[in-house]
Amino acid sequence: MSTPAITPKHVSDSITEMTELVLPNDTNNLGTILGGKVMHLMDVACAIAARRHTGRTVVTAEVDSLSFLSPIHAGELVVLKAAVNRVFHTSLEVGVKVFAENLRTGQRRQTASAYFTFVAFDENGQPTPIPAAIPDTADEKRRFEEAAMRREARLKRKKG
Amino acid sequence: MSTPAITPKHVSDSITEMTELVLPNDTNNLGTILGGKVMHLMDVACAIAARRHTGRTVVTAEVDSLSFLSPIHAGELVVLKAAVNRVFHTSLEVGVKVFAENLRTGQRRQTASAYFTFVAFDENGQPTPIPAAIPDTADEKRRFEEAAMRREARLKRKKG
Amino acid sequence: MSTPAITPKHVSDSITEMTELVLPNDTNNLGTILGGKVMHLMDVACAIAARRHTGRTVVTAEVDSLSFLSPIHAGELVVLKAAVNRVFHTSLEVGVKVFAENLRTGQRRQTASAYFTFVAFDENGQPTPIPAAIPDTADEKRRFEEAAMRREARLKRKKG
Amino acid sequence: MSTPAITPKHVSDSITEMTELVLPNDTNNLGTILGGKVMHLMDVACAIAARRHTGRTVVTAEVDSLSFLSPIHAGELVVLKAAVNRVFHTSLEVGVKVFAENLRTGQRRQTASAYFTFVAFDENGQPTPIPAAIPDTADEKRRFEEAAMRREARLKRKKG
Amino acid sequence: MSTPAITPKHVSDSITEMTELVLPNDTNNLGTILGGKVMHLMDVACAIAARRHTGRTVVTAEVDSLSFLSPIHAGELVVLKAAVNRVFHTSLEVGVKVFAENLRTGQRRQTASAYFTFVAFDENGQPTPIPAAIPDTADEKRRFEEAAMRREARLKRKKG
Amino acid sequence: MSTPAITPKHVSDSITEMTELVLPNDTNNLGTILGGKVMHLMDVACAIAARRHTGRTVVTAEVDSLSFLSPIHAGELVVLKAAVNRVFHTSLEVGVKVFAENLRTGQRRQTASAYFTFVAFDENGQPTPIPAAIPDTADEKRRFEEAAMRREARLKRKKG
Numbered sequence: 001m002s003t004p005a006i007t008p009k010h011v012s013d014s015i016t017e018m019t020e021l022v023l024p025n026d027t028n029n030l031g032t033i034l035g036g037k038v039m040h041l042m043d044v045a046c047a048i049a050a051r052r053h054t055g056r057t058v059v060t061a062e063v064d065s066l067s068f069l070s071p072i073h074a075g076e077l078v079v080l081k082a083a084v085n086r087v088f089h090t091s092l093e094v095g096v097k098v099f100a101e102n103l104r105t106g107q108r109r110q111t112a113s114a115y116f117t118f119v120a121f122d123e124n125g126q127p128t129p130i131p132a133a134i135p136d137t138a139d140e141k142r143r144f145e146e147a148a149m150r151r152e153a154r155l156k157r158k159k160g
Numbered sequence: 161m162s163t164p165a166i167t168p169k170h171v172s173d174s175i176t177e178m179t180e181l182v183l184p185n186d187t188n189n190l191g192t193i194l195g196g197k198v199m200h201l202m203d204v205a206c207a208i209a210a211r212r213h214t215g216r217t218v219v220t221a222e223v224d225s226l227s228f229l230s231p232i233h234a235g236e237l238v239v240l241k242a243a244v245n246r247v248f249h250t251s252l253e254v255g256v257k258v259f260a261e262n263l264r265t266g267q268r269r270q271t272a273s274a275y276f277t278f279v280a281f282d283e284n285g286q287p288t289p290i291p292a293a294i295p296d297t298a299d300e301k302r303r304f305e306e307a308a309m310r311r312e313a314r315l316k317r318k319k320g
Numbered sequence: 321m322s323t324p325a326i327t328p329k330h331v332s333d334s335i336t337e338m339t340e341l342v343l344p345n346d347t348n349n350l351g352t353i354l355g356g357k358v359m360h361l362m363d364v365a366c367a368i369a370a371r372r373h374t375g376r377t378v379v380t381a382e383v384d385s386l387s388f389l390s391p392i393h394a395g396e397l398v399v400l401k402a403a404v405n406r407v408f409h410t411s412l413e414v415g416v417k418v419f420a421e422n423l424r425t426g427q428r429r430q431t432a433s434a435y436f437t438f439v440a441f442d443e444n445g446q447p448t449p450i451p452a453a454i455p456d457t458a459d460e461k462r463r464f465e466e467a468a469m470r471r472e473a474r475l476k477r478k479k480g
Numbered sequence: 481m482s483t484p485a486i487t488p489k490h491v492s493d494s495i496t497e498m499t500e501l502v503l504p505n506d507t508n509n510l511g512t513i514l515g516g517k518v519m520h521l522m523d524v525a526c527a528i529a530a531r532r533h534t535g536r537t538v539v540t541a542e543v544d545s546l547s548f549l550s551p552i553h554a555g556e557l558v559v560l561k562a563a564v565n566r567v568f569h570t571s572l573e574v575g576v577k578v579f580a581e582n583l584r585t586g587q588r589r590q591t592a593s594a595y596f597t598f599v600a601f602d603e604n605g606q607p608t609p610i611p612a613a614i615p616d617t618a619d620e621k622r623r624f625e626e627a628a629m630r631r632e633a634r635l636k637r638k639k640g
Numbered sequence: 641m642s643t644p645a646i647t648p649k650h651v652s653d654s655i656t657e658m659t660e661l662v663l664p665n666d667t668n669n670l671g672t673i674l675g676g677k678v679m680h681l682m683d684v685a686c687a688i689a690a691r692r693h694t695g696r697t698v699v700t701a702e703v704d705s706l707s708f709l710s711p712i713h714a715g716e717l718v719v720l721k722a723a724v725n726r727v728f729h730t731s732l733e734v735g736v737k738v739f740a741e742n743l744r745t746g747q748r749r750q751t752a753s754a755y756f757t758f759v760a761f762d763e764n765g766q767p768t769p770i771p772a773a774i775p776d777t778a779d780e781k782r783r784f785e786e787a788a789m790r791r792e793a794r795l796k797r798k799k800g
Numbered sequence: 801m802s803t804p805a806i807t808p809k810h811v812s813d814s815i816t817e818m819t820e821l822v823l824p825n826d827t828n829n830l831g832t833i834l835g836g837k838v839m840h841l842m843d844v845a846c847a848i849a850a851r852r853h854t855g856r857t858v859v860t861a862e863v864d865s866l867s868f869l870s871p872i873h874a875g876e877l878v879v880l881k882a883a884v885n886r887v888f889h890t891s892l893e894v895g896v897k898v899f900a901e902n903l904r905t906g907q908r909r910q911t912a913s914a915y916f917t918f919v920a921f922d923e924n925g926q927p928t929p930i931p932a933a934i935p936d937t938a939d940e941k942r943r944f945e946e947a948a949m950r951r952e953a954r955l956k957r958k959k960g
Binding site for chain 3: 189196
């Protein structure tokens with residue numbers, strides 16, 4: 001088993017899109033999907049983006065700014081989009097957006113977003129350096145800058 | 161609840177991509193994903209493509225030419241791509257390809273393919289006409305032509 | 321771990337019957353069971369029949385002529401019957417029929433059928449010869465003959 | 481919706497056979513199936529037998545003499561056989577046996593057994609009389625007699 | 641891996657409380673939770689109590705006097721309480737009570753109870769002695785005495 | 801269906817404890833539980849605490865400061881403790897801590913924590929006022945004060 005290369009990759013190489021149908025077991029008595037189920041899907045989508053970038057096993061370390069904007073109803077489609085925002089030595093931040101798509105009308109709306117921080121581990125279960133993620137578009141560059149500020153806030157919160 | 165419009169759509173409007181992680185419960189004692197699990201995912205991806213095109217409830221009627229080319233291993237990513245091939249009055253054919261992605265190396269290979277035929281139903285549970293699916297690219301046009309031949313083979317098989 | 325004997329067995333030794341209740345999570349918004357769920361159950365029933373005949377790990381290679389004749393409703397019982405049709409060196413064809421049983425009236429009707437081809441693997445993960453499956457009844461003999469024709473069609477399809 | 485007939489049926493009309501593969505999520509760290517999973521399957525098999533006899537919704541009331549004789553290992557097949565033993569006005573006793581089948585050797589052994597008592601309910605959710613279950617074979621007649629003794633022990637236990 | 645100590649523990653050290661929401665897939669067409677699902681939860685709660693007392697892998701051996709007193713409805717909370725009643729060399733009896741809690745009114749009622757007997761296994765998969773469970777309260781002492789009588793009835797039943 | 805009373809309750813009335821076993825399907829290839837699974841459990845525990853306080857349907861609105869401190873291994877027990885921190889008219893904040901318990905040694909350690917904000921809905925699906933949650937202990941009073949500061953930070957983040 002060869003070691004994953006440590007050469008930088010582009011942010012766009014990590015883009016992950018997931019599509020899921022809302023099943024009855026995932027809904028509450030208002031007929032809307034449970035927050036915990038959406039969080040589970042967000043974590044999977046972000047972990048895949050992180051593994052695509054690192055080629056490593058990754059473990060969720062922190063979740064920030066998780067907001068639910070509108071409910072997703074039974075029978076709607078859940079679409080998730082995740083991509084790496086920035087790498088910090090052995091950890092990296094991934095951003096994710098969740099959309100609901102009405103399969104009757106084709107309309108799609110954003111319903112949630114969050115930032116997930118993962119740590120990458122080597123074959124011996126030790127944290128391991130991660131190659132840089134190069135932002136190319138204006139949006140990717142903006143997220144790259146903002147990720148540094150969010151990291152500072154996280155470090156401050158931990159000390160406090 | 162308004163009636164879905166009967167105006168034609170482009171094949172590309174129905175394109176559906178799904179991404180799934182192989183979990184331990186989905187594998188056999190060779191550590192490869194069970195065929196039945198892959199078939200389940202193929203049906204979901206095709207049904208979403210069919211619902212995106214029709215805006216209707218759809219029911220699986222037939223599955224053709226389902227071949228498994230290579231096994232998918234635990235820890236690999238399953239990626240499915242489905243799109244409408246051709247509409248036949250109240251039914252339509254959807255094609256699907258399945259890929260396995262190694263998250264360590266980033267390599268992706270095709271592992272299965274099939275054709276699914278669905279019937280669309282209206283609010284009263286009756287089969288209902290489906291708007292045409294317009295093929296634009298050369299590949300879409302080839303699949304459009306081949307779908308007609310497959311349909312004839314299916315009709316012949318049923319009579320025989 | 322001893323090697324499974326290579327002596328022929330009777331088709332009837334592989335007969336497999338499965339019984340499943342339709343649960344809410346397996347149904348669409350018409351209240352009928354999802355095609356993909358039925359396909360998953362068909363694969364499991366056929367794989368058990370193939371393992372009973374071969375004593376080996378088996379992997380799904382192809383699925384033919386999968387037709388859904390009528391929907392299965394929530395609360396109905398799904399009954400599956402599978403048996404080996406014919407052996408082809410390291411692969412074998414299994415036939416499966418699916419029935420829905422109304423637990424209120426006791427009535428049972430066929431809702432689907434298909435042919436599954438499996439390859440058998442030895443302890444080293446290599447394809448391995450399978451003992452012959454001897455057809456005894458008239459139906460078994462007819463399926464034995466038809467399986468040879470289906471195999472030819474499959475080989476022709478692959479070349480084309 | 482018509483009322484289920486109140487005419488007696490034969491015990492053999494209720495015989496239910498279920499077949500399940502042991503999946504990784506159902507096993508403990510000895511690699512054997514969890515008792516609770518087996519109990520869940522026993523309840524489903526007995527409930528189907530009870531619904532086949534009554535044509536009614538049934539609810540589990542009591543479980544007696546549930547013994548596990550030997551463990552079932554991952555990769556083995558679980559086979560359950562259930563049938564009505566005797567009817568007591570609005571309740572009935574169902575007996576169930578659980579077998580493990582080694583798919584490599586074809587050997588099968590009994591691993592558990594129990595008696596389940598169900599109450600039948602009508603459309604208004606009220607307990608409703610159940611048609612008699614006629615025992616035909618010597619075994620069915622023996623179980624019919626023993627069921628009356630078990631019922632007495634249950635009633636005595638409840639008073640005490 | 642060190643050997644679990646063989647020093648006695650208090651009954652209260654094994655007390656286990658589980659809380660579960662009833663999901664749609666766990667209910668029948670009366671909207672009440674399936675008996676088999678409750679039995680599965682009871683087995684998990686009792687096994688955790690047994691593992692907390694023994695520090696060992698435990699396997700369910702027998703279930704006694706399992707009675708369902710009233711149904712649990714979709715949307716209610718299931719609360720389970722289990723504790724060791726008495727140790728018998730390599731086996732032990734655990735008692736469990738099941739409650740339903742209405743989250744709207746806050747009312748809670750008992751819906752089921754049972755006694756589970758487990759056998760403890762060492763690292764080599766052999767039955768292993770279990771430290772005594774010391775009853776402290778009056779209720780614990782009463783259950784300790786009754787457990788001896790139930791064991792005698794179990795042994796008598798097995799011989800008969 | 802009566803309206804839930806609007807009289808204040810004590811924080812301690814909402815305390816919710818959940819206990820779950822880590823199953824193979826919930827773990828990654830390091831043998832530790834997936835972050836998304838823990839988040840799902842945290843959401844369920846917090847939602848139960850919120851429903852116990854409000855007697856209402858609640859919907860997850862935001863998640864703050866979700867940190868994973870140490871991994872939970874396959875075979876360990878997950879214990880979650882949640883309680884209401886403070887009510888804000890139609891929303892409320894719930895705090896949750898996650899612990900892992902080694903069933904062999906009995907040792908327990910905290911592995912995660914977070915703050916969940918829920919909105920309560922009435923029978924018509926409209927946000928509805930929530931009775932106050934009275935803090936009694938010193939810890940409850942500290943969390944009550946801190947919750948107000950976190951709410952201000954959340955409102956500021958949304959504007960920005």
